[in-house]
Amino acid sequence: MSFKNAFDSGKFVVTAEVGPPKGTDIKEMLHHAEMLKGKLDAVNVTDNQSAVMRICSMAICKLLLDMGLEPILQMTCRDRNRIGLQSDLLGASVLGIKNVLCMTGDHPNAGDHKEAKPVYDVESVQLLGIVNSLNNGKDMMGNEMKGSTDFFQGAVVTPEANPLEPQLMKFEKKVKAGAKFFQTQAIYDIEKFKEFMKFAKKFPVKILAGIVLLKSAGMANYMNKFVPGIRVPQDLIDEIKAAGKEGALDTGINIAARHIKQLKEEKICDGVHIMAIGAEDKVPAIMERAGLL
Amino acid sequence: MIITTKRDFQELMENIKNYKSFFLIGCSECAALCGTGGEPELKEMKEALEAEGKKVTGAFVAKTGCQVLGTKVELKPFKDALAGTECILIMSCGAGTQAAVELYEDKPVYPTNDTLFLGNMTRFQMFDERCSLCGKCILDKTGGICPITACPKGLLNGPCGGTNEGKCEVSPDIECAWVRIYNRMKRINKLEDMREIAKPKDWSAHKKPMKLNIREKKEEAKK
The missing domain is CATH 3.40.50.2300 (Response regulator)
Structure with a gap:
């Protein structure tokens, strides 16, 4: 079943993230992909995440496709202008890639090529509009194309952004521009997330809650301090601390599983997007404990 | 200047x-x-x-x-x-x-x-960049604050996910341009304008090297 059909079927959709490596050695990544095969509705492949130069998302999407996984192509606007983006979208389409996640992208300042010229010729909302045009057989300038794309396009949203209102206004723009599904920034406070869902449910889009695996109390504190829009409540940090160094990761897996279970059982959203950030081999354990396998 | x-x-x-x-x-x-x-x-x-x-x-x-x-x-x-x-x-x-x-x-x-x-002098020998000389002004749409300049990504449709308590992901020393625009639009009762989707910018209005010949224009007008 395709990613899009999975939503339509009403099942609780599960995706996970795979980060292409830096360099040509893809053994470990392929091993992780193999572990995830058959368990997920789609695998999300990052696009030079955190502005750190790596293998391009499209190449890895194609490899995953050949392995029998359903890839979601992440596309940021940081490194390509409107010609490059459209050209890559057409390329992805003929490679058989069906899903695209449109984002603006972290600034080069965050990455390992700080001297790079940031592009941002267009941004997330406009990129969604571009995908819409290509799906309708025209490029963004209205020029007729020979054959159109058939993308299922999504976007991201930060439910705990502060201030929240401009973030929600942008969410609405993304919906208007054609986003069909959203994956959220990591959420740890389900009650707060329910508030966001009350708003999001007004729109005809599918929402995947972002689940980032907590690997240590230090990681939680770091995210609270440095990652915009992420707020790990103190009781979760205490829970991980109490487990000690040895038990921290296992407790993190438990927390992720518990949250997923609650999101599913209470039908809070349409699915989850699991970001294990380097611990992709733990995704099956999270799913198992959440009762998804 | x-x-x-x-x-x-x-x-x-x-x-x-x-x-x-x-x-x-x-x-x-x-x-x-x-x-x-x-x-x-x-x-x-x-x-x-x-x-x-x-x-x-x-x-x-x-x-x-x-x-x-x-x-x-x-x-x-x-x-x-x-x-x-x-x-x-x-x-x-x-x-x-x-x-x-x-x-x-x-x-x-x-x-x-x-x-x-191109800077504004805010105090003696203190300067801020506020205009990027992009060739097609959008200040009428953004409450008079230029996101092409004030936002490191030059975003046109609102804040990115990197906005944090009003600060920018690039540096806590930078105020998020879109939070500034949002606050300003609210203050001047124009918040609804922020809902309009801004189209991709026409960068052909800034083809280098730029040239302007007002004399030629005046002479043409005379004819």
Whole structure:
């Protein structure tokens, strides 16, 4: 079943993230992909995440496709202008890639090529509009194309952004521009997330809650301090601390599983997007404990 | 105004190491206000060069260094000093440097400053970049705050996921442009305008090198 059909079927959709490596050695990544095969509705492949130069998302999407996984192509606007983006979208389409996640992208300042010229010729909302045009057989300038794309396009949203209102206004723009599904920034406070869902449910889009695996109390504190829009409540940090160094990761897996279970059982959203950030081999354990396998 | 900053003196010395004599040209407009090319800076440069064993044949602060013909006229009395120098040092902006290149085709011309941005002076010798000279103003849509300049990504449709308590992901020293716009739009009862999707920007309005000939336009209008 395709990613899009999975939503339509009403099942609780599960995706996970795979980060292409830096360099040509893809053994470990392929091993992780193999572990995830058959368990997920789609695998999300990052696009030079955190502005750190790596293998391009499209190449890895194609490899995953050949392995029998359903890839979601992440596309940021940081490194390509409107010609490059459209050209890559057409390329992805003929490679058989069906899903695209449109984002603006972290600034080069965050990455390992700080001297790079940031592009941002267009941004997330406009990129969604571009995908819409290509799906309708025209490029963004209205020029007729020979054959159109058939993308299922999504976007991201930060439910705990502060201030929240401009973030929600942008969410609405993304919906208007054609986003069909959203994956959220990591959420740890389900009650707060329910508030966001009350708003999001007004729109005809599918929402995947972002689940980032907590690997240590230090990681939680770091995210609270440095990652915009992420707020790990103190009781979760205490829970991980109490487990000690040895038990921290296992407790993190438990927390992720518990949250997923609650999101599913209470039908809070349409699915989850699991970001294990380097611990992709733990995704099956999270799913198992959440009762998804 | 055009904001400039002094280049490292040792780097400058390295660039001009093959020359012995210099003529200095400053600018009374932006460079003087930036403290990079007014009378005091020219004097300072003269002394520094002389301390390095170089000769300074003359120094002059042009009224407006980027005004090619005006500067040419102003520099007429310095004909001999300019003829007798091996090299000309420009203590204004990149435009001033290239005005001198146009006026003195046979002389090497070196900049003593780096040219940074079009800036507002917020306090004495404090400058902020607020306009990127993009060629097609969008301030009427954004509450008068330019996101092309104030947002490191130049976003047109609201804040990105990197906005954090009103600060930018690029640096906590940067106020999120879109939170500023949001607050401003709210204050002037224009928040609804923020819901309109901004189309991709037409960058053809900023095709380099830009040129404007008002004279030609006026003459055409007369016909």
